[in-house]
Amino acid sequence: MTLTSLDKEIIKALQQDLPQTLNPYETLAQQLHLSEEALLEKVRLFQEKGLLRRLGAVVRHHQVGYTHNVMVVWQVPEHLITATGHHMAARPEISHCYQRPTRPNWPFNLFTMIHGTSEAACLDFVQELAAETGIQHYQLLTSLRELKKTSMRYFCESPAATE
Template sequence: MDDTDRRIMHATQAGLPLTPEPYQTLAEQLGLSKEEVMQRMAAMQTSGIIRRIGAVPNHYQLGYRFNGMTVWDVPDEQIDKLGQHVGQLPFVSHCYHRPRHKPDWPYNLFAMVHGKTQAEADGQIMQIAEVLGEYCRGRDVLYSTKILKKTGFRSSGA
């Protein structure tokens, strides 16, 4: 990571500019070409310096009031296959494998759902249960009670 990469990182700490062409806006702010900004950000993503570039919607402002992290107890030897199926459901915003913490926390598959009504969220959870079928040994759902501030990279300035 060189000085230009650091400048890009600092300029994007709060996210990309909310403009029709964010990479062009960023390039103009930094005195670079849009192509160089995009290439450098792609290289930082490939190397793992940047984990991902994506939009973070405010589900509440979009009308989704029932945002729940569903948690599932499935056999470890099936989790990759099952997680792929669950993650491809159109209403699942993210899905991942997490370690169990037995005996208090037996769950190893997590999937976030978003519903405008309780009935919609419940229907989504039932669809996940159908996908998991006989492999579902237990489940729960943890509903959001408030919006947490989501932020990106923060640098100490070094």
Template sequence: MSNDNVVMDEADTRLLKLTQDGIPFVHSPFAMISEELGMTEEEVVHRIEQLQKNGFIRRFGASIGHRAIGITANAMCTWNVPDERVEEVGAVMAGFTEVTHCYERPRYPDWPYNLFTMVHSYTRKDCEYVAQEISRATGITDYKLLYSVREFKKTGVRL
């Protein structure tokens, strides 16, 4: 919810610049940032909350560098799900802990698959096992696994 009368000050801008590329994965992630800004960790957290509340920050989340921890087998599982079962089947698929994304997409004349799940694991064999388990749980047997061969860096808006 944005408030058009609210403006960011210089400390807010510096805070965004210090956090936009991530925060350290440590016990007190805002300690270095608060030191750099000359304020307490509580003030840093409060400013982040206010920036979110006022619409300057849309989302403040965490993402794990899965490749850095050895999760290098990534499969986009594409499923041919009857249209009338997409909601039901999608909910089951999304419930698997190995599934990080679950999307419905349009079908095409040469591509009948309409439900996509992203599975991250340590080996291709693990990805195949997860797909088989999803297939068993949903009764959907028409699927393909597409493996990632290259990862591109995802970045948000930068100051």
């Protein structure tokens, strides 16, 4: 697929923060002098052609009142891993939930990132999850500091321009 100058402008725009409006794609489309439908059709085409794999949000949880977080690693029996993972991932307090292989000195296979308004709220939630799931073997890994969160940025240019 050859990218047009409009395609490149759309790609650049999608790499930026979305407008903080009730209809961010409509606002973005207006900025690009397109209809919202035309913009969304381009996004669908980019996905179909493999140019765009996903759109994701970077949530700055401290700015929305979630001042504490903790990574909890759980030792979940293999026959329960899918159901437990789905149960935990459905909870709004959890932003990340994923399975990882165990190691000889590391028996934990389910990782969850939990956010709360206080340290006590996070700890209470962990105990609640343990009671709900019956998973009692876990460890809390606390963040020492928050690293810079940025999205990927790609430079769009034609191959001839690099010669």
